[in-house]
Amino acid sequence: MYAQLVKSEGLKSREDMSPEERDFQDRVDNGEKIEPKDWMPEGYRKTLIRQIGQHAHSEIVGQLPEGNWITRAPTLERKAILLAKVQDEAGHGLYLYSAAETLGVSRDELLEKLHSGKMKYSSIFNYPTLNWADIGAVGWLVDGAAIMNQVPLQRTSFGPYSRAMIRICKEESFHQRQGYAIMMKMAAGTPEQKDMAQDALNRFWFPSLMMFGPSDKDSVHSAQSMAWKIKMNTNDELRQKFVNETVPQADYLGLKVPDDKLAWNEDKQGYDFSEPDWSEFFEVIKGNGPCNRERLNARVKAWDDGAWFREGLNAYADKAADRRKAAAVAAE
Amino acid sequence: MSKKEWPLWEVFIRGQHGLNHRHVGSLHAPDAEMAINHARDVYTRRREGVSIWVVPSKDITASSPSEKGPLFDPAESKTYRHPTFFDIPDEVGKM
Amino acid sequence: MSGAQTTDAELKADPFMNDDAIRAAFFEWLCRMGDNALILGHRTSEWCGHGPVLEEDIALANTALDLIGHTQMWLGLAGEVEGKGRDADDLAYLRDAMKFHNLLLVELPKGDMAVTIMREFLFDAYHHLLLKWLAEHSTSPRVAEIAAKALKEVSYHLDRASDIVVRLGDGTEESHRRMQEALELLWPYTGEMFAGDNVDAALSGAGIAPELTGLQGLWDEDVRSILDEATLKTPEPGGYAHLGGKQGRHTEHLGFILAEMQFLQRAYPGASW
Ligand SMILES: [Fe+2]
Ligand SMILES: [Fe+2]
Ligand SMILES: [Fe+2]
Numbered sequence: 001m002y003a004q005l006v007k008s009e010g011l012k013s014r015e016d017m018s019p020e021e022r023d024f025q026d027r028v029d030n031g032e033k034i035e036p037k038d039w040m041p042e043g044y045r046k047t048l049i050r051q052i053g054q055h056a057h058s059e060i061v062g063q064l065p066e067g068n069w070i071t072r073a074p075t076l077e078r079k080a081i082l083l084a085k086v087q088d089e090a091g092h093g094l095y096l097y098s099a100a101e102t103l104g105v106s107r108d109e110l111l112e113k114l115h116s117g118k119m120k121y122s123s124i125f126n127y128p129t130l131n132w133a134d135i136g137a138v139g140w141l142v143d144g145a146a147i148m149n150q151v152p153l154q155r156t157s158f159g160p161y162s163r164a165m166i167r168i169c170k171e172e173s174f175h176q177r178q179g180y181a182i183m184m185k186m187a188a189g190t191p192e193q194k195d196m197a198q199d200a201l202n203r204f205w206f207p208s209l210m211m212f213g214p215s216d217k218d219s220v221h222s223a224q225s226m227a228w229k230i231k232m233n234t235n236d237e238l239r240q241k242f243v244n245e246t247v248p249q250a251d252y253l254g255l256k257v258p259d260d261k262l263a264w265n266e267d268k269q270g271y272d273f274s275e276p277d278w279s280e281f282f283e284v285i286k287g288n289g290p291c292n293r294e295r296l297n298a299r300v301k302a303w304d305d306g307a308w309f310r311e312g313l314n315a316y317a318d319k320a321a322d323r324r325k326a327a328a329v330a331a332e
Numbered sequence: 333m334s335k336k337e338w339p340l341w342e343v344f345i346r347g348q349h350g351l352n353h354r355h356v357g358s359l360h361a362p363d364a365e366m367a368i369n370h371a372r373d374v375y376t377r378r379r380e381g382v383s384i385w386v387v388p389s390k391d392i393t394a395s396s397p398s399e400k401g402p403l404f405d406p407a408e409s410k411t412y413r414h415p416t417f418f419d420i421p422d423e424v425g426k427m
Numbered sequence: 428m429s430g431a432q433t434t435d436a437e438l439k440a441d442p443f444m445n446d447d448a449i450r451a452a453f454f455e456w457l458c459r460m461g462d463n464a465l466i467l468g469h470r471t472s473e474w475c476g477h478g479p480v481l482e483e484d485i486a487l488a489n490t491a492l493d494l495i496g497h498t499q500m501w502l503g504l505a506g507e508v509e510g511k512g513r514d515a516d517d518l519a520y521l522r523d524a525m526k527f528h529n530l531l532l533v534e535l536p537k538g539d540m541a542v543t544i545m546r547e548f549l550f551d552a553y554h555h556l557l558l559k560w561l562a563e564h565s566t567s568p569r570v571a572e573i574a575a576k577a578l579k580e581v582s583y584h585l586d587r588a589s590d591i592v593v594r595l596g597d598g599t600e601e602s603h604r605r606m607q608e609a610l611e612l613l614w615p616y617t618g619e620m621f622a623g624d625n626v627d628a629a630l631s632g633a634g635i636a637p638e639l640t641g642l643q644g645l646w647d648e649d650v651r652s653i654l655d656e657a658t659l660k661t662p663e664p665g666g667y668a669h670l671g672g673k674q675g676r677h678t679e680h681l682g683f684i685l686a687e688m689q690f691l692q693r694a695y696p697g698a699s700w
């Protein structure tokens with residue numbers, strides 16, 4: 001997902017837990033929210049920082065592939081919608097960094113880790129947006145996949161994370177719709193437009209399935225995260241749900257999902273489908289995706305080029321505070 | 333030259349017909365005036381008729397977890413104080 | 428596609444909607460208003476995802492969104508006045524550079540944040556005065572209505588830009604230097620805002636738009652007081668002014684903006700998006 005490979009602790013059995021840990025687990029099991037000042041296992045805090053941080057990074061790096069088309073949007077209305085959508089993603093990043101900050105890490109520290117490559121963001125944003133239908137496909141498939149994960153995360157155990165997800169989900173609902181609306185226009189448009197739509201689906205289908213991460217049904221890391229309710233479903237569950245919901249939407253568009261093995265399975269009441277190429281996934285994570293370098297460079301450049309701006313505003317704030325102090329002293 | 337991070341602010345907003353200011357989130361800004369502008373851009377998208385408070389996060393004093401029992405327990409039965417805000421159905425966000 | 432829907436009653440109430448004597452100049456002037464908003468909005472939107480800090484990234488996108496909204500209203504009205512069935516999108520996406528009539532100031536590259544914020548400030552100070560006059564005095568109710576809507580947003584743009592100009596001007600040595608350089612780069616492009624031609628004369632004659640020279644004194648005062656507070660040195664008035672944008676003679680930059688902006692509409696004529 002937006003946080004695809006978050007390292008966590010192995011699952012602890014109840015006997016191995018300290019009294020504090022048992023107490024904590026009971027609160028989580030009862031559906032209580034954990035708040036920043038509450039006692040929490042160090043592993044819970046660290047895993048959350050990694051997960052929320054990755055999620056936040058994904059939101060702001062995720063601005064880039066779509067931002068790529070803002071100046072080329074084909075109508076004024078599409079331009080406004082796309083700009084508003086990409087702006088929302090910046091807001092999502094901001095909310096999530098704020099949630100991470102309640103755990104005692106600063107936003108600048110997290111950004112530093114993104115820029116140095118120590119922290120990752122979702123693999124999906126290392127794929128290019130090559131034609132206008134990609135903007136439709138990203139909204140429909142990428143935001144669609146993200147929503148699969150984010151809706152259950154509204155119930156996550158950590159209060160600030162849960163509240164950020166609630167706010168994000170509210171804003172997210174229009175993202176998938178605007179993407180699908182573009183796809184409907186393209187799929188029903190000229191032959192060239194329909195080709196673009198099919199091409200976009202061909203390129204984004206498997207990378208979208210990769211967003212859920214490799215199968216983790218046997219992973220102890222995932223088991224711990226699920227016990228802590230910072231992960232709500234297995235990757236495979238979410239992927240299956242996504243395929244089940246998306247295939248009829250593709251059918252409606254008259255587009256073909258690029259998977260010859262795709263078939264409805266009456267027994268499991270879901271589709272059988274091909275796994276994405278996981279070797280490609282691991283290459284992308286390692287930095288060898290088509291756009292890894294461009295994406296990271298763009299973020300680093302924005303940050304470095306903005307240093308004088310941030311410092312200038314800091315300096316003025318300091319001077320203004322000094323002036324206010326001096327005026328107050330003079331008035332006494 | 334200082335490389336210090338812009339301080340963190342907590343943002344509270346009272347809507348047009350709202351009763352109390354409500355905490356909506358946080359943001360970074362070099363000082364209070366800019367925090368107000370940022371809050372307007374980030375959290376209200378500049379709808380008019382709203383009142384914004386910003387408070388430096390470092391100046392907020394929170395009750396400590398040990399006080400949790402006595403401070404919060406008595407209100408537990410008064411369910412009307414607990415908006416169902418957080419129990420958003422799974423359907424939210426679906427297409 | 429165009430902005431506000433208008434009732435027949437309102438159309439009748441606006442004496443200029445169907446007036447052949449002023450139609451050409453009115454259309455032209457409305458295109459200038461729309462083109463300024465469109466091109467400045469385009470430049471501002473280039474920051475999305477590349478801003479110096481998340482809060483500023485979001486604020487710049489808000490500004491760009493407002494400007495796109497103004498574009499839809501002005502160009503929509505321009506199409507109605509022209510009466511040839513062109514809507515705002517037709518005007519934005521299917522005119523070539525020489526038919527674009529924005530100020531040269533707004534098409535210059537976005538540069539660093541100093542250039543971006545300084546340009547926004549210099550333009551907003553003018554834009555705000557102009558919209559305020561239009562909202563209060565225009566003899567065209569349709570123009571006054573759009574101006575009143577845009578004015579609310581542009582008042583905020585001006586406040587925000589002024590505030591940042593002061594802060595960066597009086598910030599660090601580097602921010603001061605960058606702001607002064609941006610000011611000197613942009614200053615020769617500000618004269619065009621007040622250089623009237625026969626279109627401006629026709630519109631002010633009809634009371635639709637103000638006499639530009641009347642705005643200049645106010646602009647000078649407003650701008651100078653902010654620049655003083657920012658500890659920046661205001662360039663001498665009456666220096667050289669680059670002109671031509673309003674008449675369709677642009678810098679080399681506009682062609683590239685349009686090549687990018689109009690690409691899909693040009694490559695797939697008649698397609699619906
Ligand atoms: Fe997203
Ligand atoms: Fe998002
Ligand atoms: Fe989204």
